[in-house]
Amino acid sequence: MNRNFVTRTLIVAGFAAAAAALTGATAASAGTTPTVYASHGAVYVKQAGHATRLTQDEVSKQPVLSPDATQIAYVHNDTVWVMNLDGSQQHQVSDRTGRKPAWDASGVRITYTATSCTGAPGTFRTGVDGGAASEVVAPAACVSQDAPLVGYITG
Numbered sequence: 552m553n554r555n556f557v558t559r560t561l562i563v564a565g566f567a568a569a570a571a572a573l574t575g576a577t578a579a580s581a582g583t584t585p586t587v588y589a590s591h592g593a594v595y596v597k598q599a600g601h602a603t604r605l606t607q608d609e610v611s612k613q614p615v616l617s618p619d620a621t622q623i624a625y626v627h628n629d630t631v632w633v634m635n636l637d638g639s640q641q642h643q644v645s646d647r648t649g650r651k652p653a654w655d656a657s658g659v660r661i662t663y664t665a666t667s668c669t670g671a672p673g674t675f676r677t678g679v680d681g682g683a684a685s686e687v688v689a690p691a692a693c694v695s696q697d698a699p700l701v702g703y704i705t706g
Contacts, residue, residue, distance in 0.1 A: 585616065587616050587625075591609060592612065593605075593609060594612075594623065596636060605623070605637075606627070611626065616654075617654050618654055618658045622635055622636060624661050625652065630643050631643070631645035631661060631663045643681055644680070647665050649664060649665040659679060662674055662676045663677070665685075667690055668692065673687060673688070673690055674687075675687060
């Protein structure tokens with residue numbers, strides 16, 4: 552079989568991303584990569600010209616699509632959360648307040664910015680499943696120390 556036949560077959564079958572990989576194109580250039588964004592505190596995904604609201608409250612921001620475009624990391628009520636692209640499986644992954652989530656290339660870990668042991672911003676890393684203490688990445692002076700505990704005052 553030639554490459555053009557296989558590419559056309561994959562596209563007709565609905566596998567545009569696989570066809571893009573075969574031809575060396577990116578999923579974005581094939582027009583299949585969704586867009587995620589926040590508006591008025593809610594996270595949305597836009598696919599094929601249609602936007603869908605994924606979060607129900609108005610305390611979410613900074614959504615970032617995973618490298619494989621199947622999950623979204625975002626800040627919810629000042630902590631880092633992850634959900635599937637369809638909005639399901641929303642769960643907290645950071646163990647402290649944080650901002651600016653970013654996926655690693657493998658899509659298995661997320662880094663984010665939070666207060667470090669020096670009191671200045673630092674970089675922390677956590678897995679996409681959550682439930683474990685975040686690893687201190689920077690500053691170097693804090694790497695061997697426990698991350699500062701976070702307390703909340705409710706009133």
